[in-house]
Amino acid sequence: MRLVTIGTSAGPRAASVVTDAEGTDRVVELADAAADLVAILGDPDLLAAVRAETDAHDRARLPRLDDADLLAPVVPGKILCLGYNYRGHVPDGVDPTANDPEWPDVFVKTPNTLAGPCDAVVIPPGATDVDYEGEVAIVIGRRAQRVSLEDALEHVGGYTILNDVSDRAWQRRQSQWALGKCSDGFAPLGPWVVTPDEVPDPQDLLVEVVRDGVVTVSQSTSTTIFSVAFVIHHLSQVLTLEPGDIVSTGTPQKLSDAQAVHRPLADGDAVTVRVSRLGELTTRFVAAQEAAA
Amino acid sequence: MRLVTIGTSAGPRAASVVTDAEGTDRVVELADAAADLVAILGDPDLLAAVRAETDAHDRARLPRLDDADLLAPVVPGKILCLGYNYRGHVPDGVDPTANDPEWPDVFVKTPNTLAGPCDAVVIPPGATDVDYEGEVAIVIGRRAQRVSLEDALEHVGGYTILNDVSDRAWQRRQSQWALGKCSDGFAPLGPWVVTPDEVPDPQDLLVEVVRDGVVTVSQSTSTTIFSVAFVIHHLSQVLTLEPGDIVSTGTPQKLSDAQAVHRPLADGDAVTVRVSRLGELTTRFVAAQEAAA
Structure with missing residues (x-):
């Protein structure tokens, strides 16, 4: 899995990155419990939850990575x-x-x-x-x-x-x-x-x-x-x-x-x-x- | 002026240090507005307020520095x-x-x-x-x-x-x-x-x-x-x-x-x-x- 940190109006937030059927990278903005990328990396249960959350979305409807404000991860x-x-x-x-x-x-x-x-x-x-x-x-x-x-x-x-x-x-x-x-x-x-x-x-x-x-x-x-x-x-x-x-x-x-x-x-x-x-x-x-x- | 950071039940807090008539160092725990030592150092008005606050106390009644939990300043x-x-x-x-x-x-x-x-x-x-x-x-x-x-x-x-x-x-x-x-x-x-x-x-x-x-x-x-x-x-x-x-x-x-x-x-x-x-x-x-x- 690829994880990024994006700037949002509520501050930095972790997101996962998936590729849609056309090859475009898209982002899943993660819930509050998984807002901190470092916390995800150190917690297998949280990582599994992020994977499940990521897979639950219709990729074609997700925001494009190119439109996100990418911060240092x-x-x-x-x-x-x-x-x-x-x-x-x-x-x-x-x-x-x-x-x-x-x-x-x-x-x-x-x-x-x-x-x-x-x-x-x-x-x-x-x-x-x-x-x-x-x-x-x-x-x-x-x-x-x-x-x-x-x-x-x-x-x-x-x-x-x-x-x-x-x-x-x-x-x-x-x-x-x-x-x-x-x-x-x-x-x-x-x-x-x-x-x-x-x-x-x-x-x-x-x-x-x-x-x-x-x-x-x-x-x-x-x-x-x-x-x-x-x-x-x-x-x-x-x-x-x-x-x-x-x-x-x-x-x-x-x-x-x-x-x-x-x-x-x-x-x-x-x-x-x-x-x-x-x-x-x-x-x-x-x-x-x-x-x- | 000497400034320390002390551990308190509410977390780290800046304090000033004064010496009483007997030569014992004592601390003035500073108010919320001056709780951060770094902020004090960079703000002449805040520093002046801390000086005034420090001078306002009866030194003999202040807590002893030796009894404080001194952190890295x-x-x-x-x-x-x-x-x-x-x-x-x-x-x-x-x-x-x-x-x-x-x-x-x-x-x-x-x-x-x-x-x-x-x-x-x-x-x-x-x-x-x-x-x-x-x-x-x-x-x-x-x-x-x-x-x-x-x-x-x-x-x-x-x-x-x-x-x-x-x-x-x-x-x-x-x-x-x-x-x-x-x-x-x-x-x-x-x-x-x-x-x-x-x-x-x-x-x-x-x-x-x-x-x-x-x-x-x-x-x-x-x-x-x-x-x-x-x-x-x-x-x-x-x-x-x-x-x-x-x-x-x-x-x-x-x-x-x-x-x-x-x-x-x-x-x-x-x-x-x-x-x-x-x-x-x-x-x-x-x-x-x-x-x-």
């Missing part, structure tokens, strides 16, 4: 991100795991980075090297504190897409990446959360990025160093993951052709991150209106 | 911290600014790190190298977005103390420090927020740490590389600081004698961070109850 308490987590291509005969780090490199994006799937990202005034990173993001469904590797996936509420927008100039200026990662709106998220039953193997998803009509990233999560299960297990040894928290699993490197012609994001650019089973997240980039400063 | 949306920000001692004739970095090194502590001034810090299971860092923390009073250096201090709502508890083993394992900084409860904060009128020069505060009765850190904020004003100005170019956000200004190095005999924090240790004009924050450290895992 969850408002995470914390957004934890992985640095280097995809192996590069190596020649035949070379062990692709030879350069694997022992532990994931983890950093934080602050709450001001969160953006909805329809929000444009404002390129901060003076920023000269803003870049995209298309990533599979885990949405925590159940609190995770020192969970075993075996039990880790039980704490996944679902999956979504995060664009880990990064200002490379700031990222290079210090040892710590925070200022390169934490500008307002630098974490577009969505468009929906896909429940784990539709993602039977999170290590078998194709992550692609399309910029200006060109595929610049294309790599499977089968090539990650640290699996979804390991990452949850690992992080939960150090801190407590709460329902709604986002753990973003890192980005594949750009394809070499794309890297060769890469230029920083500029006003008017659009970047689409698409992931098999998870859909796609398109983000527009716009120049800051200096006058608003 | 604010619940910050984000906690931004500075790495290296105090100059080391250099011999006469050597320019102390010679090794200054051009920009502060900024990292993030996640919301799960927040702890109140009376909370013990649990040393995570398996952690072998937990350390303290006594710091002056800025509490943002007014939203700061691309503010000038000249205007930066107008966005300070007050000052408090933060112990940037750090697991050095995790901090060393990756390029990014998050896992060394973000264990649950690793940011004790408080005990109170001191309003800026009582801190005429934030670059003239003595920061000390006392461990086991020994002063292990003692250095003035006059030796910081980046001033409070600069840090707010600088951060606000990259991201928006919101009321209640915490910006912690880095820790002085341990005194060389203390560094020589330093050992990781262990069950039963207590660490006091004291800062002139800001008071002191004492934190107990306790071993994790493995059975609770």
